Amino acid sequence: xxxxQRFLFEHQWLYTILALTVLILIASFANFVVKKxxxxxxxxxxxxxIFRRDAEIRRHSVIERLANIMPxxxxxxxxxxxxxxxxxxxxxxxNVARAFVILTLAMALASALSIADTLYHRRPxxxxxxxxxxxxxxxxxxxxxxxxxxxxxxxxxxxxxxLSGLGAMAAVLILVFQDTLLSLVASIQISSTDMVRVGDxxxxxxxxxxxxxxxIALHTVRVQNWDKTITTIPxxxxxxxxxxxxxxxxxxxxxxIKRSIYLDQTSIRFLNDExxxxxxxxRHLEAYLERKQRELKEWNSQLGERSTIRANMxxxxxxxxxxxxxxxxxxxxPQLHQDMTLLVRQxxxxxxxLPLEIYCxxxxxxxxxxxxxxxxxxxxxFSLLPEFGLSVFQxxxxxxFKHWASDPAPLRLxxx
Numbered sequence: 001x002x003x004x005q006r007f008l009f010e011h012q013w014l015y016t017i018l019a020l021t022v023l024i025l026i027a028s029f030a031n032f033v034v035k036k037x038x039x040x041x042x043x044x045x046x047x048x049x050i051f052r053r054d055a056e057i058r059r060h061s062v063i064e065r066l067a068n069i070m071p072x073x074x075x076x077x078x079x080x081x082x083x084x085x086x087x088x089x090x091x092x093x094x095n096v097a098r099a100f101v102i103l104t105l106a107m108a109l110a111s112a113l114s115i116a117d118t119l120y121h122r123r124p125x126x127x128x129x130x131x132x133x134x135x136x137x138x139x140x141x142x143x144x145x146x147x148x149x150x151x152x153x154x155x156x157x158x159x160x161x162x163l164s165g166l167g168a169m170a171a172v173l174i175l176v177f178q179d180t181l182l183s184l185v186a187s188i189q190i191s192s193t194d195m196v197r198v199g200d201x202x203x204x205x206x207x208x209x210x211x212x213x214x215x216i217a218l219h220t221v222r223v224q225n226w227d228k229t230i231t232t233i234p235x236x237x238x239x240x241x242x243x244x245x246x247x248x249x250x251x252x253x254x255x256x257i258k259r260s261i262y263l264d265q266t267s268i269r270f271l272n273d274e275x276x277x278x279x280x281x282x283r284h285l286e287a288y289l290e291r292k293q294r295e296l297k298e299w300n301s302q303l304g305e306r307s308t309i310r311a312n313m314x315x316x317x318x319x320x321x322x323x324x325x326x327x328x329x330x331x332x333x334p335q336l337h338q339d340m341t342l343l344v345r346q347x348x349x350x351x352x353x354l355p356l357e358i359y360c361x362x363x364x365x366x367x368x369x370x371x372x373x374x375x376x377x378x379x380x381x382f383s384l385l386p387e388f389g390l391s392v393f394q395x396x397x398x399x400x401f402k403h404w405a406s407d408p409a410p411l412r413l414x415x416x
Contacts, residue, residue: 019082026078027071035067062115065108072097072104091156099150106146110139133187133235136218140180183219186236196221196238196245204243207233254337254361255370261381262353263319267391270315275389279321284328292316292324318388319346323356325388326381330360335373337361353393 076097079090117135152159190196196213202223203210211225221238223231249255271279280289296314306312327344330336340361347355358381362373385392 016083016085023075023078023082027074030074031067031071034070035064038067062108062111065104065111068104069101072100076101095154095156099153102146102149102153106142109142113138113142132216133184133191133218137184179219182236183234186239187216187218189239190216190235197247201246201250202243203246204231204233204237204241206241207231207237209233209243250365252340252361253365254340254363255365257358257360257362257374257377259374259378260347260355260357261378261385262355262393263385264391264393265349265354267389268317268319268354269389271318271321271389275318276316279388282325284325284332285321288324288328289316289321318390319354319356322385322388322390325384326356326358329380330358330377333377335363337363352395 076094079085079093079097082090113135117132120131148159196202196216198213198216200213201211202213204223209223209225209231211223211231213221214224214230215222216235219235221233221235223233225231276289276293279285293316296316300313303312323344323346327342330342330344331338336342337360341359342361343357343359345357345359347357349355358377362370364370364373382392
């Protein structure tokens, strides 16, 4: 034993290395023991709650981060006991260990905030008031405060000295964090005015976004488009630029149909008595034609001798009758929302024909069902146009030119 002591005394550097090794082993053992104790305590506590098997909570490793503080504390306390270490080395090791403790505490607190965010988003009303942007702001504040403390610890100065200099650095900080500040203001505006929620369908053509909002963060809003691609929108763009939110349509319970049938204007004419009699058998036209005939008879009877000129008389047209049929058909349609606006109107004529616009709302907002209802309505109306002597305007196609080339009679007639 005396020989060993004599040998270590003669070789002080070896004694220093041995002391450092013992210190490191003690720190490692303390880390191992603390982790075991803390994890066992936390497991028992979680075992009595509904989160005992929740992998999402364990994923953030808060306990493991806190346990990492112990070896740094042991090293900071024991480094001064190691013999023959220069004072500067002892000071640096202590400061680094303390800085590590501050960093570890900051990371553990940030992980705890992530757990709080995860638990909050499991609530049914979480999409109405997302807090992820505020969590991110708190994390940034924690890391900034931790950075100040770490720098103060490393240079062995009071943090108040650094804080006193922040006033002069305010302009630089605003310049560096301008995107974060703008995003924070935009996030507060969006949250306070309820402009966007997670789950909303928004449309922003300028940024190629058309789909459901899946995440609202501090700097960005993630939108999953209908083709399953993801568009990331800077959150301040939702305040500075225009976009469409379809939430109102979804909450109203009806989705708008606004589409026109372009009638060939050359097919519009008056109906004769035989056609009126035939159309009167249509369920949706029976009451309309009976009322219209009575109205026109009363009007024409007041003309006297001028009624002999047909141009002076009011008569039933095929376009007006078709318009009345479309409106009656829509008002009896079981899949249309009858409490919302329902119109069938003529728009100004154009080179493409006379637009007959159908304006109504379906009783469902589901995309596939909406498209099916809309297609069924127009399938029926297009197929029924010949019954009224009407035709749809359509630009000539290759088949039309081919037909005219083989049979020029229609061209001669039209040019006569």
